[in-house]
Amino acid sequence: MKIKKGQTLELDIIDIAFGGKGLAKVDGFAIFVDNTAPMDRVLARIVKKKKQFAEARVMEILKPSPLRVEPPCEYSGFCGGCKWQFLDYEKQLEFKTRHVAESIAHIGKIDHVIVHPALPSEKIFGYRNKMEFSCSDRRWLLPREMGMEGVERGFALGLHVPGTFYKVLDIQACLLQPGLGNQILDTARQYMKTSEAPAYGLHSHEGFWRFLMLRHSVAYDHWMVNIITASEDRNLVQPLADSLIEKYPKIVSVVNNINTRKASIAVGECEILLGGERILRDRLGSFEYEISANSFFQTNTRGAEELYGGVKTFAELSGGDTVLDLYSGTGTIPIWLADSAKSVIGLEMVESAVADAGKNCRNHKIGNCTFIQGDIRETLSEINERPDVMIIDPPRAGMHKDVVKQVLAMGPERIVYVSCNPATLARDLDLMREDYEVLEVQPVDMFPHTYHIESITKLKKKDRVRL
Numbered sequence: 437m438k439i440k441k442g443q444t445l446e447l448d449i450i451d452i453a454f455g456g457k458g459l460a461k462v463d464g465f466a467i468f469v470d471n472t473a474p475m476d477r478v479l480a481r482i483v484k485k486k487k488q489f490a491e492a493r494v495m496e497i498l499k500p501s502p503l504r505v506e507p508p509c510e511y512s513g514f515c516g517g518c519k520w521q522f523l524d525y526e527k528q529l530e531f532k533t534r535h536v537a538e539s540i541a542h543i544g545k546i547d548h549v550i551v552h553p554a555l556p557s558e559k560i561f562g563y564r565n566k567m568e569f570s571c572s573d574r575r576w577l578l579p580r581e582m583g584m585e586g587v588e589r590g591f592a593l594g595l596h597v598p599g600t601f602y603k604v605l606d607i608q609a610c611l612l613q614p615g616l617g618n619q620i621l622d623t624a625r626q627y628m629k630t631s632e633a634p635a636y637g638l639h640s641h642e643g644f645w646r647f648l649m650l651r652h653s654v655a656y657d658h659w660m661v662n663i664i665t666a667s668e669d670r671n672l673v674q675p676l677a678d679s680l681i682e683k684y685p686k687i688v689s690v691v692n693n694i695n696t697r698k699a700s701i702a703v704g705e706c707e708i709l710l711g712g713e714r715i716l717r718d719r720l721g722s723f724e725y726e727i728s729a730n731s732f733f734q735t736n737t738r739g740a741e742e743l744y745g746g747v748k749t750f751a752e753l754s755g756g757d758t759v760l761d762l763y764s765g766t767g768t769i770p771i772w773l774a775d776s777a778k779s780v781i782g783l784e785m786v787e788s789a790v791a792d793a794g795k796n797c798r799n800h801k802i803g804n805c806t807f808i809q810g811d812i813r814e815t816l817s818e819i820n821e822r823p824d825v826m827i828i829d830p831p832r833a834g835m836h837k838d839v840v841k842q843v844l845a846m847g848p849e850r851i852v853y854v855s856c857n858p859a860t861l862a863r864d865l866d867l868m869r870e871d872y873e874v875l876e877v878q879p880v881d882m883f884p885h886t887y888h889i890e891s892i893t894k895l896k897k898k899d900r901v902r903l
């Protein structure tokens with residue numbers, strides 16, 4: 437059967453692909469259908485047709501899959517924050533484990549790797565300690581609001597429709613964050629919406645309010661609010677900060693990041709303290725961390741403890757080992773490993789994260805960790821001694837190929853690779869497979885109801901046959 441754009445078909449979903457889309461096949465031809473689960477029968481319209489595959493949009497679910505559950509969130513199916521709420525959690529874990537294994541086999545071209553079942557997240561709602569809500573001067577409507585009279589369209593503070601940069605849903609409550617976060621979100625929305633300054637237009641690049649970032653400390657049940665604006669105007673932001681602090685005593689920090697650039701990111705070129713402290717304190721295991729607004733900190737606090745426990749096990753430290761931690765953020769992994777290593781050096785680009793890392797070590801009287809700030813492509817060459825163990829925890833894009841080359845030239849005996857993206861993990865493992873053997877992989881679910889999965893990979897340097 438010939439597949440054409442615009443065509444409507446009845447499809448049986450047979451699998452779920454990496455990226456979260458359901459997969460159907462017509463005469464062997466792959467069709468990806470968003471918001472579907474294996475064993476669904478759906479009526480769908482082809483919206484994109486390529487040589488190798490097509491993409492379709494569901495028009496009607498003719499027979500729902502037994503893997504479906506009732507999603508508790510009213511934005512499920514429309515919001516890009518989490519796309520798998522309609523899937524049974526046990527099944528989510530199963531699919532994630534399989535996606536890690538398949539990526540390593542197909543992209544990494546490495547067979548017979550032991551991939552353990554994904555460790556579940558202790559909480560499957562309210563687990564995120566950081567949320568970033570976007571402002572927009574145009575609100576994206578839900579289907580039920582289309583054509584309704586009196587629907588406000590001029591302002592949104594919320595999350596994006598999947599895969600879009602300008603379609604922002606006005607989110608009243610996000611179930612991925614703890615409840616108080618939604619009250620703070622609503623107070624900020626009312627203030628921004630009725631203020632004299634407009635929301636930032638994602639097409640026009642004009643306007644004032646850009647993002648609202650909320651961080652939660654699990655250990656202390658405290659909150660940090662980061663208001664990101666396009667310019668500096670203390671008269672506009674200070675009353676918002678004051679009213680938030682007055683209304684919610686659990687808010688211990690309000691900062692204003694100013695991002696004058698077009699790039700749609702919640703990190704500013706400068707930061708103004710509006711109330712409380714500039715940092716938020718949280719604990720991982722027995723360690724307390726100070727976290728600045730722009731520093732990376734794992735977004736699922738309990739999940740991070742599982743993750744770091746796994747890193748320590750895979751690192752097999754003897755007490756006398758030297759460790760090099762690439763992409764060290766606020767120093768969470770070095771601090772976690774410090775008592776079992778001779779020394780740990782962390783490399784990290786973000787200045788505030790390196791400052792936090794140094795402070796976090798001093799606070800714990802840890803004297804065997806040092807940090808070097810800068811792009812790893814440059815700073816890695818400053819390390820003259822070969823470490824016994826290397827920890828690598830890059831951002832989603834994985835390692836730059838120059839960094840992989842430097843890692844291979846350095847040649848540590850053991851590597852523990854922590855990744856939040858199975859595809860780039862597998863690509864990097866492929867580049868390393870001549871020199872390193874992949875011993876085992878432990879996926880850790882830090883992101884329930886999304887298709888994202890964290891994983892820890894244990895690598896060992898291959899013995900070279902000397903001629």
Ligand SMILES: C[S@@+](CC[C@H](N)C(=O)[O-])C[C@H]1O[C@@H](n2cnc3c(N)ncnc32)[C@H](O)[C@@H]1O
Pocket residue numbers: 732733734763764765766767768769783784785786789810811812813829830831832
């Ligand atoms: C996934 S986070 C890991 C942080 C830390 N290991 C943890 O568990 O909290 C990746 C970190 O890499 C840093 N980073 C990204 N690109 C970098 C680069 N080219 N050089 C140095 N650090 C970089 C980011 O700022 C971020 O802190």
